[in-house]
Amino acid sequence: MNLKKILTLDLLETSIRIWTAFFIFIYGMSKSTQFEGSKLVDISIKDATEFEMMWAFFGTTKEYPIIIGCLQIIGAILLVFRKTKLFGAILLTPIFINIILLDIFYKIHFGALLNAIIYQSVFIFIIIQQRKRIGEVFKILIIENDKKISIGISVAKFVIAVILATILFFGFQKLSGYI
Structure with a gap:
């Protein structure tokens, strides 16, 4: 058995994805009780950290x-499945960027910030690994679709x-x- 064929970047990515998915799944499950009773009833807002x-x-x-x-x-x-890992990484990226920013600006424990940064790094790694597929999708959506429509029609549509x-903006403002 050839060890180089087994120990690949794909194996590393799969391991990291499963590890990350495990912890994120646990965090997601705990959200229903994580913040219970967390209201400022005993202290005033000006005294709260x-x-x-x-x-x-x-x-x-x-x-x-x-x-x-x-x-x-x-x-x-x-994240667990090879065919849906990119969608999982893209779905979780804004959530974890928000968590990272909250951890920084609200001075949450450094361990929580470090975990969020590590998980976000995994998402970025997955996205980078899938850059060719992302490029193909953009090529299909942007470049190939624009070739079929003249510039004049594109400008008119825009x-x-x-x-x-x-009209929608002002209509909703009025409503x-x-x-």
Whole structure:
């Protein structure tokens, strides 16, 4: 048996994906109870630390952490399988960038920040490994579709889209009472 054929970058990626998915799945499952009772009832807002403020924010509603947890669970499951790993990495990236920023700005324990950075690094690694496929998708969506439409038609469609977007913007502003 040839050890070089077994110990490949693909094997390393698969191992890291499964390891990351395991922890993210656990984090996602715990979101339903993670912030229970985390409200600022015993101290005033001016006396609360950044950590207590953030924790109280997430403890205010049960639904928001559960939605984030469900997305983490779905992303973790997608990471496990070779054919869905890219979708999982793309789904989890904004969630973990948000977690990293919250950990930094609200002074969450350094271990939590380090974990989030490591997991995000795995997502970036997966995305980099799939760069050729991503390039193919962009080529199909952007380059090949533009060849079939003349520049004049493309400009006209863009102008019409901007006009419709403006009408929608002001229409919703009017409906919501901002205008």
